[in-house]
Amino acid sequence: MIKLLIYEDNPQLREGLSMLISGSDGFEVLAAFKNCENVVDEVEAFNPDVILMDIDMPGVNGLEGLKRIRAVNTNVKILMLTVFDDNKNIFQAISNGANGYILKKTPPAKLLEYIAEAKTGGAPMTASVATQVLKMFSSMNNEKGEDYNLSEREKQVLQLLVDGYSYKMIAGEMFIAIDTVRSHIKKIYEKLHVNSKSEAVAKAFKDKIV
Amino acid sequence: MIKLLIYEDNPQLREGLSMLISGSDGFEVLAAFKNCENVVDEVEAFNPDVILMDIDMPGVNGLEGLKRIRAVNTNVKILMLTVFDDNKNIFQAISNGANGYILKKTPPAKLLEYIAEAKTGGAPMTASVATQVLKMFSSMNNEKGEDYNLSEREKQVLQLLVDGYSYKMIAGEMFIAIDTVRSHIKKIYEKLHVNSKSEAVAKAFKDKIV
DNA sequence: GGGTATTTAACATGTTTATGTGATTTGCTG
DNA sequence: CAGCAAATCACATAAACATGTTAAATACCC
Numbered sequence: 001m002i003k004l005l006i007y008e009d010n011p012q013l014r015e016g017l018s019m020l021i022s023g024s025d026g027f028e029v030l031a032a033f034k035n036c037e038n039v040v041d042e043v044e045a046f047n048p049d050v051i052l053m054d055i056d057m058p059g060v061n062g063l064e065g066l067k068r069i070r071a072v073n074t075n076v077k078i079l080m081l082t083v084f085d086d087n088k089n090i091f092q093a094i095s096n097g098a099n100g101y102i103l104k105k106t107p108p109a110k111l112l113e114y115i116a117e118a119k120t121g122g123a124p125m126t127a128s129v130a131t132q133v134l135k136m137f138s139s140m141n142n143e144k145g146e147d148y149n150l151s152e153r154e155k156q157v158l159q160l161l162v163d164g165y166s167y168k169m170i171a172g173e174m175f176i177a178i179d180t181v182r183s184h185i186k187k188i189y190e191k192l193h194v195n196s197k198s199e200a201v202a203k204a205f206k207d208k209i210v
Numbered sequence: 211m212i213k214l215l216i217y218e219d220n221p222q223l224r225e226g227l228s229m230l231i232s233g234s235d236g237f238e239v240l241a242a243f244k245n246c247e248n249v250v251d252e253v254e255a256f257n258p259d260v261i262l263m264d265i266d267m268p269g270v271n272g273l274e275g276l277k278r279i280r281a282v283n284t285n286v287k288i289l290m291l292t293v294f295d296d297n298k299n300i301f302q303a304i305s306n307g308a309n310g311y312i313l314k315k316t317p318p319a320k321l322l323e324y325i326a327e328a329k330t331g332g333a334p335m336t337a338s339v340a341t342q343v344l345k346m347f348s349s350m351n352n353e354k355g356e357d358y359n360l361s362e363r364e365k366q367v368l369q370l371l372v373d374g375y376s377y378k379m380i381a382g383e384m385f386i387a388i389d390t391v392r393s394h395i396k397k398i399y400e401k402l403h404v405n406s407k408s409e410a411v412a413k414a415f416k417d418k419i420v
Numbered sequence: 421g422g423g424t425a426t427t428t429a430a431c432a433t434g435t436t437t438a439t440g441t442g443a444t445t446t447g448c449t450g
Numbered sequence: 451c452a453g454c455a456a457a458t459c460a461c462a463t464a465a466a467c468a469t470g471t472t473a474a475a476t477a478c479c480c
Contacts, residue, residue: 376437377436377437378436392437392438392439396440399438405438406437406438407436407437407438
């Protein structure tokens, strides 16, 4: 028997979900609330397996509710419910430890399936949500385009700068004269359009040159 | 009618998948191959809607096949097939533009469902795979622990250092004497355990202080 | 073969940083 | 209230850095 709590401000949807889930074998709705004001106490009192949490609620919204629960309970599974498969909310929810993210238009049969999956440790999500997640994922570690045409030797010097080496130390490390180090660094500054060591270091991090 | 290509080295599984999918209404398997040697030509010749791609194949494996296809075709939907919900492969596949990631043990009914979802732009994934993805996601932008106890003013100075300001410029920006800037920076160096501007900048990036 | 980029190096000059020492004011805390 | 951290400023000195100019050896491309 999977025990649930529901948070949803729309009365029709709240009742509908409760009826649907309660009427299904193996599911039990412990209670349904219209906001997250007392979410921490309620979760503690009812000790559910899974929580259905609407994102858009007046007052304390679903994301805030999620955070409050996670602050005291990392165990209960939380499925976020929303009408939109919108980027920002998904990201926020994931970062704050939601176990799944499903659309309200999800058909009843699938909803029950998702709840069951969440209970057993899966992270159910609508295919359209998964698309968003994948897009975010691949966009966030895309290698930077600009490479500024640094030569091999210049890249080495820049790496050592980033690692906190002084000119003298770089000269020692690379077995070249300190004036040669200066030459390289002048060239690097030209190519990166900077004019100080720390700017070069900052740019190296920002543009993932190192 | 959804047209598919299958890449799978295991003959039984390859045949089984072909039979299963061909025998279902609305699906047509154009061909099934045991490796990705000629994947580019084959995709071009058959022009499928969806490709089922096994990850672990001898010779040219699924990830390599995925890359080769994406190099010339960003349109066809590619579902990766694997026995493991293993972290590294998932990440690789996502980065290289896979549209979904499903386990071989996925029951037939669900498999067909996933294929249909992929065709319409969704990103189907098994709940256990989604769990991995979400974990990766939340682990990759976890805030750094150490905050080094920088005071408000010190944080401002550090921010300006990161932005490439000289002491003089910082003094101007913050309406304080240059010697005060020095004082702050000395304190910052103590707290960060560094002894140069560029090291401080590097540390600021590494530890996400800024 | 001549133009171009890379790597190496030297010399000079001025600016910026790093470090030490010391001091005053403010506000918080036990 | 005494003590402490934070923020402010001053003076001094040495080291590190930025910039300009010049130039030789090597290598690659059209």
